[in-house]
Amino acid sequence: MPRPVTLFTGQWADLPLVELARSTAAWGFDGLELACWGDHFDVAAALADPGYVKAKRELLDSHELGCWALGAHLVGQAVCDRIDDRHRAILPAEIWGDGEPEGVRRRAAERMIETARAAAQFGVTQVNGFSGSPIWHLVYSFPPNDFAVIERGYEEFAERWGPIIDVFEAEGIRFGLEVHPTEIAYDFATTRRALEAIERRAAFGVNFDPSHLAYQFMDSAAFVEEFADRIYHVHVKDSKRRLDGRRSVWASHLNFGESERGWDFVSPGRGDVDFDALFRALNRIGYDGPLSIEWEDSGMEREWGAKDALAFVRRMDFAPSKRAFDESMQREARAPG
Amino acid sequence: MPRPVTLFTGQWADLPLVELARSTAAWGFDGLELACWGDHFDVAAALADPGYVKAKRELLDSHELGCWALGAHLVGQAVCDRIDDRHRAILPAEIWGDGEPEGVRRRAAERMIETARAAAQFGVTQVNGFSGSPIWHLVYSFPPNDFAVIERGYEEFAERWGPIIDVFEAEGIRFGLEVHPTEIAYDFATTRRALEAIERRAAFGVNFDPSHLAYQFMDSAAFVEEFADRIYHVHVKDSKRRLDGRRSVWASHLNFGESERGWDFVSPGRGDVDFDALFRALNRIGYDGPLSIEWEDSGMEREWGAKDALAFVRRMDFAPSKRAFDESMQREARAPG
């Protein structure tokens, strides 16, 4: 059986879930990865009201949509980030509170714990999200970094996320960190270090999104193979470099979609990700979870794009072989001749 | 609404329009860019007979085909070219006349003026075409060019096309020069100079055809962005380089389709043009005119190809986004939570 193809609802949170569910079912999706914002999935409500998760599930069922994961990116970002005004815009008011950084971080951590509990009640075993990072701003070492500070950043990450992962473990939920700039891990080397810092606890893995590797010139299939035992969930998303000698891979402090940027997110299949190689790697490691389309393309109308992306994934998501290579050439394996 | 997809009829002029219209409508085209040769659009007849343009329009309407532009390439070529026997084969007999070069050029210029008038009567605002060039034969500077002669070539172009553009302006028609070898402009540098020579008059712009940039190793999206205010019409056409160390990018005086050539025109999507990047650039500059397939592929049966090309454009012509990036992550933009 092919893997279910879901839509991550985070970029559609302006639409009520009741509307979005109807549309995505009509487009042919198998399910949704519900974002914990908009009215899609409300962690506090889920914990407060026993009927909340039941109603959500019924809504999805009515459209024959499955749900295997929640997306808790926005709150997760605040857990060990350097808090500034940008966080105010993305956090629930009760998490932001007065905006005092340490308070924000603690409330965010508490909400992540609640998210594990809500996921358990809702009946999914996977929560995806961001981690934030105390050291992202040191990405270029000038003034020269004190690398003990970098090490300390990994430790702080582990200290803040450890208690959260305790609860994930207790609830039987796995957390999938989306490896992504501004998080503690955004490439191979930082993922290695982050996993070491948190002592490779089983409840802490990766929500793999290949789009973030492509603009860094990294190989998605190689990532999947290296971190095979930590690929807990997969986002289908793409990005395209537009380097012409005048544009920078670092994107020039410009917003997505600006012509002078060196890269942009694009609808899956229209960028630099080698999805054929990626899906072969997923087959090789035995990943059988959802393929969750996180649709972002600042140059394309989103409904047109979501349907285009779904068609693309259907075309790419071949099942692995069930036979040994050249087996039919062996005498013993043949039909009676 | 997506852009209309039209077929440029120039390569189908052996077929009567009545037949071609029926076919293209059946294949799913939205309209035609009528060539001013064959029986597709006769400028002289249109001016002489008030019923001519009405009948044409009715024919198109009967197939629910639109028409937004005329193609006057062949006569335009003669306006400031060095006339030789090759022009005889492509010009109407009355324009060729006795073949005396200056006479040919003047009659061609007059016919271009009439074309603007006919277009106005027919109810389109766009005429595409070639310009010819008095200096194309100097493309490689040996014997060493006198670069004053090159400058003089741009001036001659402006002198000959100025009066034509006067009438285009008066009639409210825009001329779209197809940037193309053998014309006054065939790349970025020559387009810059040609636009300067004609003082960037508003009635003189570009019919952009990416196929001609690809074999020169140029970037179509970059062209669209640099000349954003002059992209008046777009041809969808492709070309493919076949360089193997023994073939030349200059094509060896060989006819299209010969194996030893360094490049060839191919059906859209099968060549080197990056249409995804091109369409994003068109979205960015706000181009909303037709996408006119100029179908030329010496290695493919043309009906098979026209349908294949149309399917390709439908797959590529996504609408631009109507939303700001990451907007749904902002608290204010979300559905009530």
Place this chain on the structure above:
Amino acid sequence: MPRPVTLFTGQWADLPLVELARSTAAWGFDGLELACWGDHFDVAAALADPGYVKAKRELLDSHELGCWALGAHLVGQAVCDRIDDRHRAILPAEIWGDGEPEGVRRRAAERMIETARAAAQFGVTQVNGFSGSPIWHLVYSFPPNDFAVIERGYEEFAERWGPIIDVFEAEGIRFGLEVHPTEIAYDFATTRRALEAIERRAAFGVNFDPSHLAYQFMDSAAFVEEFADRIYHVHVKDSKRRLDGRRSVWASHLNFGESERGWDFVSPGRGDVDFDALFRALNRIGYDGPLSIEWEDSGMEREWGAKDALAFVRRMDFAPSKRAFDESMQREARAPG
């Protein structure tokens, strides 16, 4: 008319032909290239029993499947190979016999002769296969090769295959050697030498399979043009290099599908073969025989893959143009204007 698309049955020999024929017809194939193993085509039976070939043909006819070629790869391999235990697994018991190498080679040669006769009775004119090679193990020259031994290898190939080709000629059948590692010819240079060795006899040509050229970094279209008069049959198969600085193009003595290999076979269109260029070359040389999908992809479920491959070929197999380039721009060729 487009070329027929067939499936080579060699990799499906675990299925009875009656079942495979039903499936492939349902998937939309035009015919089958029958492998001479499994129960697909039994050379000995065909010669012994006059009703055998009739029944086969009726089975195919009942599904509206054509058959234009037989595949005799396994027995052909033994004709001039260095015989070892691996041959036992792929040869019919009566050809293997006691496994004494020279005896195996002679019985294999005899069976190839019978194959030509069986093909004639069955009513096909093409038999494809391997040749084996007495010198493949000398592929890397260390200890330094005595190149007279290499020359002698080409001569031995010609001596062993000459008498077989005599019968092919007499029966009006053409043999198509699949150019492939471990055969006497596996690239341009060795194909040149092999054809010279066998004196370019008309009954000896090539079953062209582009997948084997791609991982050697060779150009399929160039091969087709150089050996235009010997392209007797075409396999549609693809391969993909996975070179990342740590994997070798020589594949490390690893089985297909292993992650550390430098290349793998993949379903057509998902690899490095430039099929657009290849099909243009086939058009140019006038090849109008079958396009026979030899489906092998160790990372994909084969039924999904066979259908995907067929759709790919239908999309790629355009007919060549029937018109001269730019013909419609010539005055004489136009519709009356």
Place this chain on the structure above:
Amino acid sequence: MPRPVTLFTGQWADLPLVELARSTAAWGFDGLELACWGDHFDVAAALADPGYVKAKRELLDSHELGCWALGAHLVGQAVCDRIDDRHRAILPAEIWGDGEPEGVRRRAAERMIETARAAAQFGVTQVNGFSGSPIWHLVYSFPPNDFAVIERGYEEFAERWGPIIDVFEAEGIRFGLEVHPTEIAYDFATTRRALEAIERRAAFGVNFDPSHLAYQFMDSAAFVEEFADRIYHVHVKDSKRRLDGRRSVWASHLNFGESERGWDFVSPGRGDVDFDALFRALNRIGYDGPLSIEWEDSGMEREWGAKDALAFVRRMDFAPSKRAFDESMQREARAPG
């Protein structure tokens, strides 16, 4: 006359200038770009003691070394940066003071003003340096940037540097911003914006260092041509990308020289900078100032490297042509024949 080749002394500040001058003269350098740290050039001393600059000049003269520029990178960095502990390590104690950020920034600005005055006294017209940036930490837009804040960053830069440039102008000194990550300008787009923000004042230009463009995949020659009127000084420095699918162009929070980094600085000529193209561009724009080797290569012994770099520059720094192309083929230009 070729351009003078100098060594920027910033990476050699552990050596007393008296020793470094002796060595560099012996290695064949034409001069030094004196760093305003170590004992190389002390701005405060230069202003306090009239004999200071005279003694410096005499030391240089005694080795036949010229000096055309000062390097004030470390203090410049603090002018509009977000101050943290890293600045303490690189700033003079009197600039750091108590480390209160706004105080640090103001004292740094004051010291830059003094640097212009000291330069004037010393008899050079060029001071190079960094600017710092209030917005570098926003380089990746997540949480989504408020782009008004980015705009405000450019304004703050202009507000803080404006008064400094006033004094530079008054003193007849030009400031050369080294375009570099962590500064207000680090690529084409940000340089455009920074120059606009500061209203393209003539005393504010660029100390061009190609190494920083190479790892961002940008073209040094194109930069020189676009900002031709602002190339006030040139550093010769190189960098090399080491991308293998597992390393990131963003360098993974790792120190220079670590194996997992995606790029590193290397001795000139051993990296990705196309110096031939760069020097042609410098010839084309008429740059005739120093070529100042800023030597940094974490994998090479520095004395060996400095000599190697000097030999490289001598080999590359060809003078531009003084003749028109093909002039000698014109009859009039020839020797009497």
Place this chain on the structure above:
Amino acid sequence: MPRPVTLFTGQWADLPLVELARSTAAWGFDGLELACWGDHFDVAAALADPGYVKAKRELLDSHELGCWALGAHLVGQAVCDRIDDRHRAILPAEIWGDGEPEGVRRRAAERMIETARAAAQFGVTQVNGFSGSPIWHLVYSFPPNDFAVIERGYEEFAERWGPIIDVFEAEGIRFGLEVHPTEIAYDFATTRRALEAIERRAAFGVNFDPSHLAYQFMDSAAFVEEFADRIYHVHVKDSKRRLDGRRSVWASHLNFGESERGWDFVSPGRGDVDFDALFRALNRIGYDGPLSIEWEDSGMEREWGAKDALAFVRRMDFAPSKRAFDESMQREARAPG
């Protein structure tokens, strides 16, 4: 013995030979390829005055400079070109005469015949030059070429050059056509056709200049191997493509050295020619004639450049091996052990 390295004097014709000989000898050249313009080599004088060639040879001998070839490019260009004002600037007055095209062509042909005779008297066996072309201006087929006209162009070339080659043959001199745009042959395909047109007469070969292949994306070593029996003389010259998506390989009607051009000539070793591969190919075919540096680089001072080029050639011009590969590993070939 390594091949002699000569300087082609055509780009130095503003200098009297007496001066140039002194300089080039001092720089270390082995000889000169004398241009038939300036005062370097005067064909008419050589035929008129028996002492002329003796004096030239003595001048060269006095500097220990050899001469193995004359360069007659400018007059050769006029033999079958479309004559225009540009030819006036490069031709001797007596060849230009009144400028009537056919007269110019005939006088040029006559002078080429005299050049063969003068070469014989001077004691060289090689004359290099251009051919001109009656069809160069048809390089891009629009208006669509009548390809019979192209064929006729090759015939005209053969008709005009045939009688010249008669005399070359009679005098024992070989003509080396420099394959070059604006000549009858400028790439592989046109060289094939030109050699066929002139029936591969032994006195007609190629003066191979790799710089002209590089900007057309062609492989110099492959050219040398394909036309091995016609490589009569070799120019060492280089060119560099500067394609950035905005520059054209066709160079935009711009003079050499302009920033917007897509390619330029550069001093040998600084461009795209793979000289290592080229010199290996020359070794393989047994070419042992001069390596004649034709120095053209619009961005470099020419004396600096000529010396740099000479050093480059000395570094590259390795002798071929005199031993079989791995021979020393064979027992018989070893020193007594």
Place this chain on the structure above:
Amino acid sequence: MPRPVTLFTGQWADLPLVELARSTAAWGFDGLELACWGDHFDVAAALADPGYVKAKRELLDSHELGCWALGAHLVGQAVCDRIDDRHRAILPAEIWGDGEPEGVRRRAAERMIETARAAAQFGVTQVNGFSGSPIWHLVYSFPPNDFAVIERGYEEFAERWGPIIDVFEAEGIRFGLEVHPTEIAYDFATTRRALEAIERRAAFGVNFDPSHLAYQFMDSAAFVEEFADRIYHVHVKDSKRRLDGRRSVWASHLNFGESERGWDFVSPGRGDVDFDALFRALNRIGYDGPLSIEWEDSGMEREWGAKDALAFVRRMDFAPSKRAFDESMQREARAPG
């Protein structure tokens, strides 16, 4: 101190060592890696005659040449190879004996043991060589390999080399397998398996030769880093791919230097090996042994080449840095200011 640069004498065994030592010393080499063939180093003589090694050393000393390693490639090849006539040509007569394969392999193994003893007497600690391979001929899996046979090949290698390595260990000598086609290890994957098979014994390491990785498209620096603890000795040798779409990476059963081959060995610095990256990797892992030039280039005269190669290595073999990056920017590290 830079590493010593030696010449491996294997390709010069036709010259008596007394002559070769004189030449190489004159060319500037620091020492020799003596081949155990020709009269360079005779293992049997060394064990039989106590004066032999003393005399060798004195000869080297008289030219101030060091020796740090022996090369025992030819005999090593026979230890676990499939023996054929090619071995006869490269083996000493007493090892070949009657040519019966198992006897040859045993005598070769015995000679390898003696080589360790002779090395110890001579006073070197490193012996380099080949291993042979029982499975090389199975490099392409057709007829389909039984992969248990491949596994068995690694075991056989370990069984045959284990007793040899016992003696190496006992004598304090390290064996360096040259990773190379036809040996048990020729790339990353096979080196991993071979090292596992022999249980990563400390006396068994690698003589790293980058030329063999380059034509397989592998990364030499990555190899050095992955097998850092087994890089016991380094050969400096290069190879160049000549792929043009018609040549194969597998080299077509052609001898080195043939034009149709897809790659060839070339003098160091003229091929595809990235020596800058390789030497940085050697610096990083702390390799400080010899850089031994194994000079093979079928297209270059060998004396010219050896000197060219030595100059190349001297230019590339920079010492690693002894300082931390940007250290001189830290206040504490500076000269008193």
